[in-house]
Amino acid sequence: MNLTLHVWRQPAPGQPGRIVDYPAPDISPDMSFLEMLDVVNERLIERGEEPIAFDHDCREGICGSCGLMINGAAHGPMKLTTACQLHMRSFKDGDEIWIEPWRAKAFPVVKDLIVDRSAFDRIIQAGGYISAPTGTAQDANALPIGKPEADWAMDNAACIGCGACVAACPNASASLFTAAKITHLGALPQGQPERMRRALAMVDRMDLEGFGGCTLFGECQEACPKGISIDAIMQMNRDYVLASATKVEAKEWSGSA
Amino acid sequence: MRWLLKFWDSTVGKKVVMGVTGIGLMAFLLVHMAGNLQMFLGADAMRRYAELLRTSEELLWVARLGLIGMAVLHIVAALQLTAINAKARPEGYARKVPQVSTLASRTMRLGGILLAAFIVYHLGHLTLGWFHPALVHLQPYGNVIIGFRSPLVVAFYVVAMFFLGLHLFHGAWAGFRTLGLAKRSAEPLQRAFALWFAVIVSAGFALIPIAVYLGILA
Numbered sequence: 001m002n003l004t005l006h007v008w009r010q011p012a013p014g015q016p017g018r019i020v021d022y023p024a025p026d027i028s029p030d031m032s033f034l035e036m037l038d039v040v041n042e043r044l045i046e047r048g049e050e051p052i053a054f055d056h057d058c059r060e061g062i063c064g065s066c067g068l069m070i071n072g073a074a075h076g077p078m079k080l081t082t083a084c085q086l087h088m089r090s091f092k093d094g095d096e097i098w099i100e101p102w103r104a105k106a107f108p109v110v111k112d113l114i115v116d117r118s119a120f121d122r123i124i125q126a127g128g129y130i131s132a133p134t135g136t137a138q139d140a141n142a143l144p145i146g147k148p149e150a151d152w153a154m155d156n157a158a159c160i161g162c163g164a165c166v167a168a169c170p171n172a173s174a175s176l177f178t179a180a181k182i183t184h185l186g187a188l189p190q191g192q193p194e195r196m197r198r199a200l201a202m203v204d205r206m207d208l209e210g211f212g213g214c215t216l217f218g219e220c221q222e223a224c225p226k227g228i229s230i231d232a233i234m235q236m237n238r239d240y241v242l243a244s245a246t247k248v249e250a251k252e253w254s255g256s257a
Numbered sequence: 258m259r260w261l262l263k264f265w266d267s268t269v270g271k272k273v274v275m276g277v278t279g280i281g282l283m284a285f286l287l288v289h290m291a292g293n294l295q296m297f298l299g300a301d302a303m304r305r306y307a308e309l310l311r312t313s314e315e316l317l318w319v320a321r322l323g324l325i326g327m328a329v330l331h332i333v334a335a336l337q338l339t340a341i342n343a344k345a346r347p348e349g350y351a352r353k354v355p356q357v358s359t360l361a362s363r364t365m366r367l368g369g370i371l372l373a374a375f376i377v378y379h380l381g382h383l384t385l386g387w388f389h390p391a392l393v394h395l396q397p398y399g400n401v402i403i404g405f406r407s408p409l410v411v412a413f414y415v416v417a418m419f420f421l422g423l424h425l426f427h428g429a430w431a432g433f434r435t436l437g438l439a440k441r442s443a444e445p446l447q448r449a450f451a452l453w454f455a456v457i458v459s460a461g462f463a464l465i466p467i468a469v470y471l472g473i474l475a
């Protein structure tokens with residue numbers, strides 16, 4: 001395959017960047033999207049040019065490190081797929097591919113296609129701990145959890161924190177991420193003691209980081225490689241309203257945050 | 258009180274206010290539309306309806322202030338959220354393709370501004386008489402017929418009702434979801450209720466200027 005790439009290049013945070021065009025000839029359709037970028041980078045290095053910086057780690061679609069805006073869609077054209085699990089067979093010979101970093105005030109560009117997503121870590125930190133007894137694990141049937149609740153918690157726990165929801169949202173809102181984190185603990189009995197404080201603290205932190213608000217465009221759900229549903233946002237809002245109305249103090253008791 | 262202020266300060270809180278006021282305004286729209294359709298029952302029915310609404314001047318003002326309050330809260334929250342959202346993405350994409358968001362959801366702000374302008378015009382037209390050639394108190398049937406003589410006015414009303422339909426198609430779905438009142442669903446983007454509500458309300462309103470224009474009501 002012969003492709004043309006339009007890639008965002010930015011040398012450092014806060015510096016002006018621009019879209020640079022790169023021809024990408026002889027690309028195998030069996031390569032993953034990141035392998036294609038590896039090949040392009042090797043050729044750049046051979047020519048003595050600066051390679052394109054992008055984030056990646058496991059390349060198995062489970063770590064949440066990679067994240068690219070590909071042709072105007074977060075993680076590219078395939079549903080339920082991270083950029084590393086996207087393959088070049090999803091494109092046609094002669095295609096032009098636009099590759100940009102996630103765009104959000106809370107996700108400043110570090111270099112080229114890499115953004116700083118530590119805002120997500122701070123939202124998690126604001127959530128704090130759950131009260132779980134230590135020592136020998138209790139009998140599995142001591143705490144019955146219905147199958148629908150267990151599934152609902154697991155669906156939300158699948159979030160890998162890649163940031164595609166923020167990138168896809170026209171408001172750059174982190175609602176789907178925060179809602180998934182609030183819900184996967186709030187749906188289980190183990191998450192109940194701190195449920196209200198957690199909802200307050202995490203939503204407050206989300207706002208503080210400079211993410212936008214939810215307008216229910218639905219773009220986040222479509223972009224999410226783990227298929228997390230916007231139903232989670234209902235859970236977040238319900239918990240937040242309940243926590244506000246019951247006047248729980250939002251304390252950030254997690255230390256550094 | 259302090260928790261209310263803090264609640265209002267959050268994006269979730271503002272959105273919940275928009276959901277509550279939006280649903281309140283939806284209820285008003287439904288009643289208003291049903292009342293208007295009495296135009297098809299004739300001048301006497303309309304006059305009786307007008308007199309019924311004015312049974313108690315005090316209660317009428319309670320309702321009016323309630324409506325104004327809801328509209329103001331809805332608009333202020335929308336403006337503040339729009340400002341927050343604009344700040345959340347200072348640098349946009351060179352290429353961004355909407356995947357599933359509806360035209361209705363992407364025109365909420367534009368449509369909202371148009372509807373606010375329409376409401377001001379509409380009140381000045383058929384309630385206060387600023388833009389009406391001959392408004393007579395408690396003669397709603399005649400006022401409507403005369404008010405819709407100009408095809409330009411009819412066209413503006415119909416266009417505004419189209420945008421109302423779009424606004425409701427998203428709002429009547431999103432409002433309940435924002436409040437967490439919808440059921441969890443495998444297809445959360447489906448909005449059958451909102452579609453019906455938007456079509457019935459906007460078509461019900463638009464029917465009257467169109468009927469006057471076509472001479473069905475005279």
